[in-house]
Amino acid sequence: MEKSKLLKILKEKELMVSPEGLMELLQLDSPNEIIDELSRRNVLVATKEQIVDIIESNRVSQNVTQVEVIAQTSYDPIAKSIKPRLELSIRNDITGNSRCTGSVEDFVRYFNSRFDKHRRNLRGMASNVGLSSIRDVKNLLKNKESRVIAMVYDKRVTKNGHLLFEIEDDETTANLLIPKDSKLFYDASQILNDEVVAFDVYHAESSLLIGKNFLRPGRLLQERTKRLADEEVYIGFLSDLHIGSKYFLQGQFQKFLEFINGKGTAEQQEIAGKIKYISIAGDLVDGIGVYPSQEKQLVTKSIHTQYEIFCEFLKNIPEHIECIIAPGNHDAVRVAEPQPALPQEFWESVKDYKNLHFVGNPSAHKVHGLELLMYHGTSLDGIISHTQMYKDGYDHPEKVAVGLLQRRHLSPLYGEDPLVPESNDYMVIEETPDMFHFGHVHKNGYIENYNGTMIVNSGTWQDRTDYQVRLGHMPTPCIFPYYNLKTGKLNHLNFRDG
Numbered sequence: 001m002e003k004s005k006l007l008k009i010l011k012e013k014e015l016m017v018s019p020e021g022l023m024e025l026l027q028l029d030s031p032n033e034i035i036d037e038l039s040r041r042n043v044l045v046a047t048k049e050q051i052v053d054i055i056e057s058n059r060v061s062q063n064v065t066q067v068e069v070i071a072q073t074s075y076d077p078i079a080k081s082i083k084p085r086l087e088l089s090i091r092n093d094i095t096g097n098s099r100c101t102g103s104v105e106d107f108v109r110y111f112n113s114r115f116d117k118h119r120r121n122l123r124g125m126a127s128n129v130g131l132s133s134i135r136d137v138k139n140l141l142k143n144k145e146s147r148v149i150a151m152v153y154d155k156r157v158t159k160n161g162h163l164l165f166e167i168e169d170d171e172t173t174a175n176l177l178i179p180k181d182s183k184l185f186y187d188a189s190q191i192l193n194d195e196v197v198a199f200d201v202y203h204a205e206s207s208l209l210i211g212k213n214f215l216r217p218g219r220l221l222q223e224r225t226k227r228l229a230d231e232e233v234y235i236g237f238l239s240d241l242h243i244g245s246k247y248f249l250q251g252q253f254q255k256f257l258e259f260i261n262g263k264g265t266a267e268q269q270e271i272a273g274k275i276k277y278i279s280i281a282g283d284l285v286d287g288i289g290v291y292p293s294q295e296k297q298l299v300t301k302s303i304h305t306q307y308e309i310f311c312e313f314l315k316n317i318p319e320h321i322e323c324i325i326a327p328g329n330h331d332a333v334r335v336a337e338p339q340p341a342l343p344q345e346f347w348e349s350v351k352d353y354k355n356l357h358f359v360g361n362p363s364a365h366k367v368h369g370l371e372l373l374m375y376h377g378t379s380l381d382g383i384i385s386h387t388q389m390y391k392d393g394y395d396h397p398e399k400v401a402v403g404l405l406q407r408r409h410l411s412p413l414y415g416e417d418p419l420v421p422e423s424n425d426y427m428v429i430e431e432t433p434d435m436f437h438f439g440h441v442h443k444n445g446y447i448e449n450y451n452g453t454m455i456v457n458s459g460t461w462q463d464r465t466d467y468q469v470r471l472g473h474m475p476t477p478c479i480f481p482y483y484n485l486k487t488g489k490l491n492h493l494n495f496r497d498g
């Protein structure tokens with residue numbers, strides 16, 4: 001553009017530009033878009049770096065939005081002729097139900113709800129000793145045993161090396177000691193603050209209780225066999241797409257979309273043909289302002305554009321595949337859990353697609369007769385950093401998932417990862433799921449059968465970020481797990497290199 005013309009536009013826009021920035025703008029045929037963006041950002045003096053950043057961002061944004069629409073092929077998937085059987089949000093879904101105002105009463109109601117739900121579970125467990133409240137157990141005769149159900153308020157190691165818990169129920173509190181030479185010591189040291197457990201105790205002296213055993217609410221009363229569907233259909237799992245991030249692996253995701261449309265090898269066609277459901281467990285987009293300096297990692301800094309791209313991908317999922325979509329901590333809903341479903345303003349362009357279902361995080365659904373529990377997995381950060389037992393949780397997220405099932409709670413450690421104190425604790429796992437799908441840690445992890453539950457972490461479609469390099473995390477991008485609902489076999493396809 002001619003210099004005089006450019007200077008005139010800048011004057012009209014009341015925008016000052018550094019000499020280097022001006023040189024950059026002069027090289028453009030049409031700098032209007034860049035100038036508009038600079039005005040929108042309210043910069044005092046536009047620098048060369050800011051201008052280059054906008055040029056670069058626009059260029060990539062234009063490329064990334066060009067999602068190929070996959071043409072119909074002669075491919076005829078078996079799943080198309082199978083009637084979908086989907087009951088959405090049968091449990092745990094906060095969408096439309098949030099009543100929390102953050103008052104003190106809300107917190108009281110929240111912890112009461114958590115305590116009551118767990119107490120119901122724990123009460124049903126067999127015991128050789130009677131069940132008492134903390135108040136009654138304090139009056140027990142010396143050395144007489146009882147079971148007490150309590151929430152752990154605090155936990156510490158005494159200077160003599162014993163484990164000391166401060167426990168509470170809805171009436172009072174007590175101190176409970178696990179001696180350092182107890183066989184229970186290591187397991188008990190993995191109990192998290194705010195967990196609700198049943199302790200078998202005896203009364204030693206003064207008001208001190210001694211723990212002999214403890215049970216978590218997820219302990220099974222009898223061996224649970226895996227439930228299966230009567231038709232051979234598959235469910236596939238996705239999470240952590242992080243669309244909008246410069247690390248989103250669009251080419252590989254495009255390959256996945258081709259696969260799902262029957263454009264893969266003969267073997268892949270057979271797999272794709274049986275996929276009837278897809279569960280997407282959050283971090284659909286990278287979002288804006290989720291962490292400091294995130295803008296440097298983004299190819300598009302508009303949240304709406306990020307979701308537009310996501311919706312373009314969704315349009316490429318064949319309509320016979322029912323797709324359940326929950327948010328994560330990067331999505332445009334409140335960051336604190338439980339999170340409601342993504343608002344329609346972000347998926348306006350797919351609102352007429354009857355096979356796309358937006359749900360809350362967490363939420364549970366009936367899929368072909370089996371219960372699917374979806375949870376993004378944000379609580380894993382706090383649990384991994386606070387529990388010795390799960391210190392390898394970023395490499396083996398499935399082990400942490402077992403811990404959540406044993407605790408029957410998706411975010412047992414209150415205060416580490418943001419939770420909204422709703423009067424009903426939506427994070428309690430009230431019914432044992434047949435499938436537990438989560439994400440967040442960007443690492444695939446599977447247990448095909450944990451006491452009848454299939455556990456799957458679906459990894460990510462984002463490449464290793466600078467942040468993950470700094471933390472030493474090794475993600476497993478572009479691995480797509482899928483589960484045969486009839487045989488109970490879990491498998492995966494790797495789209496990383498091809």
Ligand SMILES: [Fe+2]
Nearest residue numbers: 240283440441
């Ligand atoms: Fe993520």
Ligand SMILES: [Fe+2]
Nearest residue numbers: 283328329440
């Ligand atoms: Fe996440």
